[in-house]
Amino acid sequence: MKSISLLLTLPAALAYIWPNPQLDGLEDAYTIAVGFAANGIVDSISPCTLSPGDSSDQPPSGTGRQTVAEWLRTAYHDMATHDSATGLGGLDGSIGYETDRPENVGTAFNTTMSFFNVLQTSHFSFSDILSLGVTLAIKNCGGPSIPFRPGRIDATEAGPPGVPQPTESLETHVSEFARQGFNATEMIGLVACGHTLGGVHQVDFPSIVTNAITPDNQEGVVHFDDTFGVYDNRIAVQYINGSTVDPLILNSNSDAAIFGSDGNQTMREFAGDSDFFISRCGELLERMLNTVPSSVQLGDVIEPLTVKPYQPNLFFNATGGLQFSGSIRIFGTSNEAAAANPLDMPVKLVWTDRHGTSSPSYTTPAVSADFLAATSLFGSLQFFQFDVDLDTSLGISSFVVDWAYDAQSALTTADNGGAGFPFQDVVVFQHAASCHGAVNKNSTINAVIRNDMGTVSNAYVDYHFTSNQQGTLAFKQNTIRTTLVHAGNSTSPLYDTYSASFVVNDGFLSVDASIVTFDLVAVVGGQTYQSLDNPQLFTPC
Ligand code: HEM
Ligand SMILES: *[C@@H]1O[C@H](CO)[C@@H](O)[C@H](O)[C@H]1NC(C)=O
Ligand SMILES: *[C@@H]1O[C@H](CO)[C@@H](O)[C@H](O)[C@H]1NC(C)=O
Ligand SMILES: *[C@@H]1O[C@H](CO)[C@@H](O)[C@H](O)[C@H]1NC(C)=O
Ligand SMILES: *[C@@H]1O[C@H](CO)[C@@H](O)[C@H](O)[C@H]1NC(C)=O
Numbered sequence: 104m105k106s107i108s109l110l111l112t113l114p115a116a117l118a119y120i121w122p123n124p125q126l127d128g129l130e131d132a133y134t135i136a137v138g139f140a141a142n143g144i145v146d147s148i149s150p151c152t153l154s155p156g157d158s159s160d161q162p163p164s165g166t167g168r169q170t171v172a173e174w175l176r177t178a179y180h181d182m183a184t185h186d187s188a189t190g191l192g193g194l195d196g197s198i199g200y201e202t203d204r205p206e207n208v209g210t211a212f213n214t215t216m217s218f219f220n221v222l223q224t225s226h227f228s229f230s231d232i233l234s235l236g237v238t239l240a241i242k243n244c245g246g247p248s249i250p251f252r253p254g255r256i257d258a259t260e261a262g263p264p265g266v267p268q269p270t271e272s273l274e275t276h277v278s279e280f281a282r283q284g285f286n287a288t289e290m291i292g293l294v295a296c297g298h299t300l301g302g303v304h305q306v307d308f309p310s311i312v313t314n315a316i317t318p319d320n321q322e323g324v325v326h327f328d329d330t331f332g333v334y335d336n337r338i339a340v341q342y343i344n345g346s347t348v349d350p351l352i353l354n355s356n357s358d359a360a361i362f363g364s365d366g367n368q369t370m371r372e373f374a375g376d377s378d379f380f381i382s383r384c385g386e387l388l389e390r391m392l393n394t395v396p397s398s399v400q401l402g403d404v405i406e407p408l409t410v411k412p413y414q415p416n417l418f419f420n421a422t423g424g425l426q427f428s429g430s431i432r433i434f435g436t437s438n439e440a441a442a443a444n445p446l447d448m449p450v451k452l453v454w455t456d457r458h459g460t461s462s463p464s465y466t467t468p469a470v471s472a473d474f475l476a477a478t479s480l481f482g483s484l485q486f487f488q489f490d491v492d493l494d495t496s497l498g499i500s501s502f503v504v505d506w507a508y509d510a511q512s513a514l515t516t517a518d519n520g521g522a523g524f525p526f527q528d529v530v531v532f533q534h535a536a537s538c539h540g541a542v543n544k545n546s547t548i549n550a551v552i553r554n555d556m557g558t559v560s561n562a563y564v565d566y567h568f569t570s571n572q573q574g575t576l577a578f579k580q581n582t583i584r585t586t587l588v589h590a591g592n593s594t595s596p597l598y599d600t601y602s603a604s605f606v607v608n609d610g611f612l613s614v615d616a617s618i619v620t621f622d623l624v625a626v627v628g629g630q631t632y633q634s635l636d637n638p639q640l641f642t643p644c
């Protein structure tokens with residue numbers, strides 16, 4: 104009995120302990136849709152009909168293209184070369200090397216690659232951020248919430264061909280889907296779950312679509328159903344009641360053959376029950392996104408953390424004062440969370456000093472502001488900013504967050520699974536005299552390291568950046584490790600200055616510095632201290 108009641112108190116998915124560099128960026132990208140700290144994925148697909156490069160506050164470009172449909176098709180074509188017998192291929196970004204194949208006609212693939220490659224970081228692959236983008240896109244169009252697992256690894260070359268084409272026979276389609284790991288019933292489902300968005304482009308399939316090009320529809324798109332901007336079962340409803348507009352039924356036979364291949368049973372179920380369509384598509388698309396080479400092990404489902412620090416940062420000012428600033432994100436799915444006014448929410452940080460000691464004075468409020476407004480597709484979230492002067496000699500080792508949704512409620516303590524949010528003050532990045540170089544130029548990163556804790560036996564910077572690679576638009580991740588060399592005293596008598604200079608050049612075809620981050624690591628008195636994932640906010644050299 105005891106173990107049962109214990110099980111019932113466990114949350115649906117276990118939250119991970121912050122910080123986790125492998126997961127933090129993806130968790131942010133999953134949780135923060137629009138506003139402060141958002142990465143632009145959801146903005147570029149809101150509304151669901153938006154075309155690549157368009158934004159909701161400007162007149163449409165009139166291409167007729169639909170970004171979400173292109174992302175979903177890209178993910179399917181990337182996965183479609185999977186061989187369930189050999190375990191090779193799957194959602195691995197190999198599509199980037201395969202865009203010149205007849206089975207991948209159209210500019211959708213490279214446009215999608217170019218959108219997501221600039222969101223890659225050293226902590227997750229192109230195929231992970233593409234899969235996450237598809238997950239958000241389906242949800243944002245009114246479709247299912249698809250659980251997202253991280254851990255996809257990008258291919259470094261093309262895989263074998265194998266994407267179904269509309270000219271192929273039903274038997275060929277059935278065997279292609281079987282190779283991908285989907286039986287004949289699941290094939291019907293997956294095609295319907297894809298062909299509820301977007302359509303067929305005349306410029307790419309002139310034998311299927313004709314006379315569709317107009318100034319407002321420059322690529323001549325004919326949609327699969329009458330609600331291409333909503334993730335719904337209209338593809339099935341219209342098919343079953345004889346009002347379909349799907350060009351792969353009217354002007355070609357592939358959708359007709361597939362949809363009718365079980366005597367219309369699946370499509371009838373989809374047409375009759377929109378909730379069933381949504382939930383079945385959620386399952387099938389989840390399997391599609393999780394179809395990866397057998398050598399790849401995906402991680403646990405990412406769920407939004409309830410309370411999470413965002414870019415907490417220590418900094419020495421010009422007179423040697425130690426400042427601690429950053430933001431706190433609070434996420435919830437309750438009605439209370441949805442109704443909360445962040446201006447009325449009490450939120451405060453309570454820290455322990457570098458000796459692990461508490462004091463009533465070790466606290467500071469975190470406050471809301473207009474520019475911190477943000478939304479999530481999965482619940483409500485609020486950000487709160489803090490900025491406090493620390494006593495340099497006492498420093499900091501961890502903090503918790505005491506908070507409530509309104510001033511009347513008792514405060515809850517968010518303690519990151521028990522031990523608080525760890526935060527070290529031993530190795531600290533210094534903006535002053537730090538600068539990043541363009542390609543072939545010197546970059547310098549300055550840090551200060553505490554000088555009363557024993558010998559600094561090792562200290563270095565890991566500088567992470569992306570570079571172009573031949574044959575695909577997905578970026579390659581690179582790391583340059585450079586020793587931090589003792590450079591003298593600092594503005595604080597308790598810290599010495601260290602400096603690393605390095606050149607980002609040869610061997611890298613080209614560098615995209617927009618998503619550079621760097622880690623500082625120092626081994627002091629035999630203990631390792633890390634300042635991870637510092638964003639490149641400092642100035643060019
Ligand atoms: C036998 C299987 C399939 C065939 C023959 C097929 C064929 C096609 C064709 C010819 C187009 C038009 C592409 C263009 O004009 O750009 C298209 C579009 C699309 N397909 Fe499929 N497809 C199949 C399965 C799937 C699956 C399983 C999915 C995803 C789950 C999917 C998702 C899409 C989407 C979202 C579009 C719209 C793209 C856009 O509007 O840009 N397809 N498909
Ligand atoms: C496909 O698998 C599902 C179970 O996932 C099963 O219900 C269905 O009958 C199978 N269809 C075929 C044609 O084997
Ligand atoms: C099909 O269903 C839609 C509404 O669900 C309706 O507008 C349309 O008239 C129907 N067509 C036929 C042929 O029944
Ligand atoms: C399936 O539905 C389509 C469209 O309504 C129809 O043309 C076809 O005859 C049906 N097939 C069967 C086997 O009922
Ligand atoms: C530096 O920080 C200290 C406290 O940490 C503060 O008293 C002082 O005003 C700050 N100086 C500057 C120039 O910001």
Ligand SMILES: *[C@@H]1O[C@H](CO)[C@@H](O)[C@H](O)[C@H]1NC(C)=O
Nearest residue numbers: 543544545546547604605606
């Ligand atoms: C980069 O800067 C360091 C330190 O100032 C210097 O030793 C090195 O020669 C410079 N390298 C280049 C390529 O400029």
Ligand SMILES: *[C@@H]1O[C@H](CO)[C@@H](O)[C@H](O)[C@H]1NC(C)=O
Nearest residue numbers: 202203209210213574575576
């Ligand atoms: C997509 O980009 C790759 C890499 O630049 C290029 O080799 C390929 O030809 C492009 N494909 C299309 C269809 O433009």
Ligand SMILES: *[C@@H]1O[C@H](CO)[C@@H](O)[C@H](O)[C@H]1NC(C)=O
Nearest residue numbers: 422423591592593594595596
């Ligand atoms: C740093 O050392 C230099 C001499 O090496 C000294 O002139 C300067 O005052 C020191 N600065 C601080 C902040 O201690």
